[in-house]
Amino acid sequence: KKMKRNSSSSAASADDAAVAAAIALTKQEQSSSSSSPSSHGVVVHNDSLDLDEAFRGYSGPVLVSKLLFVARRCPERSLAAFRAALRHIRSGVNVDQYMSVAEEARAAHAETAGPQEFDTDQDWVRAANSLFNHKAAELEDKLNRFKRDPVRAKIRQGYLELGDCLLARGEFTQALNQYLESKEYSSNKAETVESCLRIVRTSVYMGNLGHVKTQVERATMLGADLLADNPTMTAQLHAALGLYWLRRSDLAQAASSFLKVTKSLEPPSSNKDSSRGTDGDEKSSSSSGLSEREKNGDDSHTRVMPSPDWRVHAERFNDVVALRDVALYAVVCVLTEFSRAQLKSKVFDNDDFRDVLEHNDSAQRLLKSFNECRYGDCLDVLASIEKDMMLDAFIGEAVRHLVRRIRNRTVSEYFSTFVSVRIESMAEAFHMQPEQLQSLLVTLIGENKIQGRIDAAHGIVHSKSSDERVSTYDDALKAGRSWVANTKSTLLRINLIKQGFVVDTQDDVLNVNGTVPSSGRKSGSKNNNSDAALASASDADDSAAAAAAATAAAQRAAFLDQERELARQFNF
Numbered sequence: 169k170k171m172k173r174n175s176s177s178s179a180a181s182a183d184d185a186a187v188a189a190a191i192a193l194t195k196q197e198q199s200s201s202s203s204s205p206s207s208h209g210v211v212v213h214n215d216s217l218d219l220d221e222a223f224r225g226y227s228g229p230v231l232v233s234k235l236l237f238v239a240r241r242c243p244e245r246s247l248a249a250f251r252a253a254l255r256h257i258r259s260g261v262n263v264d265q266y267m268s269v270a271e272e273a274r275a276a277h278a279e280t281a282g283p284q285e286f287d288t289d290q291d292w293v294r295a296a297n298s299l300f301n302h303k304a305a306e307l308e309d310k311l312n313r314f315k316r317d318p319v320r321a322k323i324r325q326g327y328l329e330l331g332d333c334l335l336a337r338g339e340f341t342q343a344l345n346q347y348l349e350s351k352e353y354s355s356n357k358a359e360t361v362e363s364c365l366r367i368v369r370t371s372v373y374m375g376n377l378g379h380v381k382t383q384v385e386r387a388t389m390l391g392a393d394l395l396a397d398n399p400t401m402t403a404q405l406h407a408a409l410g411l412y413w414l415r416r417s418d419l420a421q422a423a424s425s426f427l428k429v430t431k432s433l434e435p436p437s438s439n440k441d442s443s444r445g446t447d448g449d450e451k452s453s454s455s456s457g458l459s460e461r462e463k464n465g466d467d468s469h470t471r472v473m474p475s476p477d478w479r480v481h482a483e484r485f486n487d488v489v490a491l492r493d494v495a496l497y498a499v500v501c502v503l504t505e506f507s508r509a510q511l512k513s514k515v516f517d518n519d520d521f522r523d524v525l526e527h528n529d530s531a532q533r534l535l536k537s538f539n540e541c542r543y544g545d546c547l548d549v550l551a552s553i554e555k556d557m558m559l560d561a562f563i564g565e566a567v568r569h570l571v572r573r574i575r576n577r578t579v580s581e582y583f584s585t586f587v588s589v590r591i592e593s594m595a596e597a598f599h600m601q602p603e604q605l606q607s608l609l610v611t612l613i614g615e616n617k618i619q620g621r622i623d624a625a626h627g628i629v630h631s632k633s634s635d636e637r638v639s640t641y642d643d644a645l646k647a648g649r650s651w652v653a654n655t656k657s658t659l660l661r662i663n664l665i666k667q668g669f670v671v672d673t674q675d676d677v678l679n680v681n682g683t684v685p686s687s688g689r690k691s692g693s694k695n696n697n698s699d700a701a702l703a704s705a706s707d708a709d710d711s712a713a714a715a716a717a718a719t720a721a722a723q724r725a726a727f728l729d730q731e732r733e734l735a736r737q738f739n740f
Contacts, residue, residue, distance in 0.1 A: 214555040215244035228487035229373040237561040261296040262338035296474045324353035361391040380412040399432035420505040426498035431523045495528040543578040544599040
């Protein structure tokens with residue numbers, strides 16, 4: 169048992185080292201970013217973004233990350249997003265995040281924010297530190313008592329509770345260590361899968377999804393029979409794996425994972441709880457926690473004391489990803505990667521995903537218009553949600569690439585049905601200006617995405633595809649010529665054999681000009697090789713050698729005459 173414990177500890181230490189390295193990299197990336205929206209490379213002007221609707225149902229660190237993503241990219245909504253993020257942070261005990269975000273907000277909105285709006289609230293900092301220290305000390309004492317008790321279930325529960333407490337504090341490395349320790353005391357597959365899901369959740373909170381794939385595969389392998397009877401847990405694993413593949417820009421794998429998510433990702437009970445506070449009281453603000461003053465851009469620096477939820481709710485996943493966003497991610501990835509046959513078999517024939525699709529009207533309209541070849545409507549829907557998607561922390565970095573691929577695909581599919589089409593008609597179908605469409609066609613033709621040529625004088629695009637009837641006739645003529653050549657070769661071979669010549673291989677054929685290749689000249693049983701005769705004559709008497717050489721030369725001349733006559737007869 170001691171050796172087994174040591175080996176398990178070494179494996180856990182390796183996992184801890186990998187976790188620590190991932191967190192160090194994440195902190196380095198975060199510290200290197202500046203506070204102003206323009207310093208993050210991409211600026212999205214979207215004054216119509218409704219923060220309450222965009223993040224409806226989200227909670228926890230992921231909600232804060234999404235708000236900060238908007239604050240750093242969208243100048244029009246930056247101030248409101250900072251206010252909402254700080255409000256949610258102050259409802260917990262993550263002091264380090266509060267200090268860094270407040271400093272970032274002060275630097276970004278020194279002139280536009282209210283007086284002392286983003287100054288550090290020292291009373292809140294002291295209250296949060298006191299609350300966390302008291303709770304952490306209580307859970308550590310509880311864990312130490314459990315360790316003196318031989319009951320493994322209690323020790324495991326102690327590690328999980330301490331990990332949840334550290335997670336609320338934002339100390340992700342220590343929380344992951346506690347979850348890894350809890351796996352050592354798991355007594356069944358269900359408990360192991362639960363620990364894996366906590367590690368997955370923490371990885372998403374960190375913004376580093378490197379551990380998601382490993383933990384999902386481990387949970388799937390260990391609890392295959394368990395997951396078959398637990399659709400909620402299965403949906404959570406597939407949704408997390410989809411986010412992992414989306415972050416790695418593997419859109420085909422991401423689509424396959426998202427399509428396996430069911431509506432069980434958001435059980436009915438979680439929808440009711442999402443409108444309540446941590447103590448079960450009704451929230452006075454909206455579902456995303458934004459007050460009316462925050463949505464209107466007014467000063468929202470009201471006193472909020474920490475009231476954290478120390479427990480991770482395993483039955484809910486709205487602190488990671490919402491079901492309506494899963495539907496949108498799946499549709500966008502599907503339209504870039506799947507063929508129409510795959511669309512039918514994996515999307516439209518998928519009853520579970522149809523239920524998920526009902527949670528997002530834009531995703532439904534996008535998929536339906538594409539399937540019905542209403543490409544203009546499809547691109548209109550895509551344009552209406554493009555800016556909102558660019559302000560999504562999970563998919564924002566890849567939106568431009570995804571939109572370009574979907575637009576190029578629609579144009580290619582539309583043009584593939586025509587031999588020639590007027591640019592004006594095509595522009596009308598795509599709800600675009602003719603000049604804009606012509607520029608797009610030039611790009612696609614240059615990238616070899618469309619086989620066509622543009623008649624700029626008449627405004628027509630012609631397909632460069634070959635005529636199938638002409639191609640068929642050409643193939644038939646080539647086959648006929650090949651058959652005639654093979655037949656003549658066979659007849660020549662038969663006549664050579666009739667004349668007493670031995671043909672050893674099929675390569676021994678006559679040249680077209682009637683001569684025999686040097687590698688293919690074969691003598692019959694009545695002929696001798698002249699070179700061999702001359703070589704043997706050098707060792708014999710002079711008279712015998714001369715006679716043999718003359719005889720061989722005469723035989724060779726007669727042989728060549730016969731070959732030329734046969735070639736002339738068969739037009740070779």
